Amino acid sequence: MDKKDVLIDSLYIDNKKVIKFWPMYIISFAFLIIAFIISEEIADYLVRIINIIICFGVMLMTAATSKFSKYKLFIFSGICFFIIGLLNSIHITTVTSVNEYLYYSDLYIQIKNLAESLYLFMALKLIYNNYSSSKALMQYVFLLLFAVILMQMSIYFHVNVFVIRMYILAIILILASISLIKSLINTTSENNKINYFSIFISLLVITYYLNFINLFIYKPFIQLMIEEFTFLAYSIIYISLSEKLLNKPYKTIFNDTYERTLQLEVLNREIYLKNKEMENGRKYLKERETVYRTLFNNIPLPMVIINNNNKRIIYANKQFLFLFRLKSIKDAVNKSILNFLVIKENTTVKENNCLNYEGEVSIEEKRVELEIREFMLNNETHESMLIFKDITEKRRIERIKINVEQKKLEEKMRSDFLSTISHDLKTPINVIYSAAQLIKIFLENDNYETIKKYNIINKDNCMTLIRLTNNLIDNSQINYDYLKPQLAIFNIVEIIEDTIMHLAEYIKSKDLDLIFDTEEEELLVSCDKGFIERIILNLISNAVKYTKKGSIFVNITCNDSKVFIQVIDSGKGISKEYLENAFKKYMVTDKSRVTTEKSTGLGLYVVKSLVELQGGQVIIESNKDKGTKVELQFMKEKGYEKF
Incomplete structure (x- = not known):
């Protein structure tokens, strides 16, 4: 709902709602005129009592509907009307004599009028300036208290009552005029609807101007008009708020309830049909489950279905129970697969949509090696199927082959080592022996340079023998x-x-x-x-x-x-x-x-x-x-x- 729709829904009311109350208005006016002819004070009391009833009635309506009321204007209005009604009540209960009434009545009336004009001013700010209700209420109470304190101080310091009334009326007229102009500017024409709030403001503004005239030229007719316009304004606001807060929500709730009832009947019918479909589907699934369970149990490979999140077994076939020497499926279901076997590290290989890895388990004091293939069954429920294959004999044969190859390699290396050792030992010894034979000849011929050369050769070969011997001993x-x-x-x-x-x-x-x-x-x-x-x-x-x-x-x-x-x-x-x-x-x-x-x-x-x-x-x-x-x-x- 946009801003314009909000304004129309909260400020406008159907013409017929107001027109049908005109007979009541006319009768009320007649009684008011009769009361005024009898006594002006009685008429004034009567209007004030009606205003108090209306103010407290509005307060009670807004309080009762505050939990589901959509508009902050109504809650704000309820609090303000309560304050206005309270001021009227204080005025009636505190003024006990005619003389007091004549002396203080006009001042209390102006304070009440000031409370009304402040309400009009703050309400329009709340509507058109997107004010928060709490902020508007705080400003309203502050300004009103400030005015009351000024009035009491003026009375205490014996300021002329006429001067006080003049100042208060001036403030009221300014606030009321601003409110009226703003309301008229923002009022739009709607078919068969009137802006009840603008009418309320207009009627109150008329009473304020009549009060101003009455201040200088007191006429009973003017006072009667003030009472009648005040009564009319409060009657219109009461009828309008009653429609907005009570009648319209009731009709809306009734219509919504009726529509919901019709929708529920349609839904009940659809649910009934869906239940029939689900019942048929359940029977079909039960039959399919029996077929697949029989097939799963009779496959000659150990198989389980597990939950990938917690590795718990959901179902296991007979071959799995036989492999792990379990008495019944109850011994496997809801237990972690890791309770039955140990997964070998660094053996995982992914092939297409399958994970291959190895595990081992001790069964009856025998170590059994397993090849495990994991297939994802359902990504949403994180279920996988594991297929086991006993590869103990296969791995034993592979280890035997590796040991045989290792032995062959070690034997070859040992043979090569012995061959190399025999060569490394013989070669330096033969060189040293040959050099020793030649040195004797070179000594007889005084060939010392050649002897030095062969000495170096002997030294090198001795070093080779020392290094080889040290390595053999150390090894x-x-x-x-x-x-x-x-x-x-x-x-x-x-x-x-x-x-x-x-x-x-x-x-x-x-x-x-x-x-x-x-x-x-x-x-x-x-x-x-x-x-x-x-x-x-x-x-x-x-x-x-x-x-x-x-x-x-x-x-x-x-x-x-x-x-x-x-x-x-x-x-x-x-x-x-x-x-x-x-x-x-x-x-x-x-x-x-x-x-x-x-x-x-x-x-x-x-x-x-x-x-x-x-x-x-x-x-x-x-x-x-x-x-x-x-x-x-x-x-x-x-x-x-x-x-």
């Missing part, structure tokens, strides 16, 4: 958990530098450059000196073996808590596939690292084991044809005791 001790580090605090820079110096001639003989660099001359580490020497020997030997031309870098750096030792070569590097298994025992399968020397596959395995026994870490990085970097990390110590 054996590691396997039997016999190798224990003798930890003490050493200057690791000194240990590494001494070890490298012993290898300098060997590296130079291979046409390689050795570069040693350290940030600090003294870095203290808790370690086993022999382990560190064997680690560096293995790393340098590997670097020499796989670097045909270039350089070998040994860098030592540190931070606040750790010491970092890096051995970097510019050799062939290691492929990514081999890099993942570089520290495993017997790993010599990297085809990209072409060399004329055979490898036992123990070097890096021993290095990693020795580093970890000392509480360190080892990291390897490599790119094919770009070299390899091996980094050792040890915790830094603050003080040391050298052994």
Whole structure:
């Protein structure tokens, strides 16, 4: 409903509603004239009593209908009329003598008129300016109290009553005129409807102007007109508000109830037909359910239907009960599927609309492995069907195959290892033996330069034998958990530098450059000196073996808590596939690292084991044809005791 419709609905009333009360108005006027002829005071009392009844009647109507009244004007009007009626009541009950009546009557009348004019003014602001009813009521009460206080102060300070009346009338006329003009401007013509509020304002404005004239020229006829217009104004507002608050809502409720009754009859008929359809559908579904339940129970695969939200079993077939050794379906329904089995992690695979994963369960002290296929049945109810397949035997055969392949691989690696060991042992020994035979001849011929050359060859082969022997011994001790580090605090820079110096001639003989660099001359580490020497020997030997031309870098750096030792070569590097298994025992399968020397596959395995026994870490990085970097990390110590 837009603003115009709201105004029409709240301010306009059917002409016929007003016209049918004219006979009552005429009779009332006749009685009023008779009362006025008898006594002006009686007529005034009579009009005031009628006004009080109307004011309290409007208040009671608005209070009774406040919960379902749509318009804030009516609630505001009820409160204001209550105040106006209260003022009239105070006037009648407090004035006890004729003299008091003559002295104070006009003042009380003006206060009542002021309350009326303030009501008209605030009501129009409420209607047309979209005022809130609480704000309008607060302003109304404040202004009225202010006027009453001024009046009482004027009487207390013996201000001329005539002057007070003049001021109050001036305010009333201003407010009433503004209200009348605003009402007439906003009044629109509607077919067979009149604006009862504009008529109410107009009649009250007439009484105010007559009061103003009566102030200077008192005539009984003017007083009679004031009483008649006041009675007419209050009668119209009472009849109109009665229609708006009582008759119209009653008719609306009756019409709505009648229409709702008709609609309910139609709905009842539709519900009856729908119930018949539902009954037929229920019978059909019951038959289908029996068919599907029979089919579901007789499928030779264990199957359950679960709720995906809480994983609880909704239904299970006979094969599921047999698989999990359950006596009846009651032992499965409404229990979590996770109570019966354990889902294996990282086994989920999605295929089209199906999820495949694996689980396992212990049945009669036997471990059973299951393949589970999950199908979504209903997205709205989050129901899924699980189909189970026993794959225990299949997985057992797969494990046997893996073990057989592993044994074959280990046997081959062991065979290759023994072959390599025999070669690595025989070759240096044969070279040393041959050199020893030749040295005797060179001594007889005084060929000392050649003797020096063969001495270097012997030294290299001895170093190879030492490294191989150390690795074999370390490997054996590691396997039997016999190798224990003798930890003490050493200057690791000194240990590494001494070890490298012993290898300098060997590296130079291979046409390689050795570069040693350290940030600090003294870095203290808790370690086993022999382990560190064997680690560096293995790393340098590997670097020499796989670097045909270039350089070998040994860098030592540190931070606040750790010491970092890096051995970097510019050799062939290691492929990514081999890099993942570089520290495993017997790993010599990297085809990209072409060399004329055979490898036992123990070097890096021993290095990693020795580093970890000392509480360190080892990291390897490599790119094919770009070299390899091996980094050792040890915790830094603050003080040391050298052994």
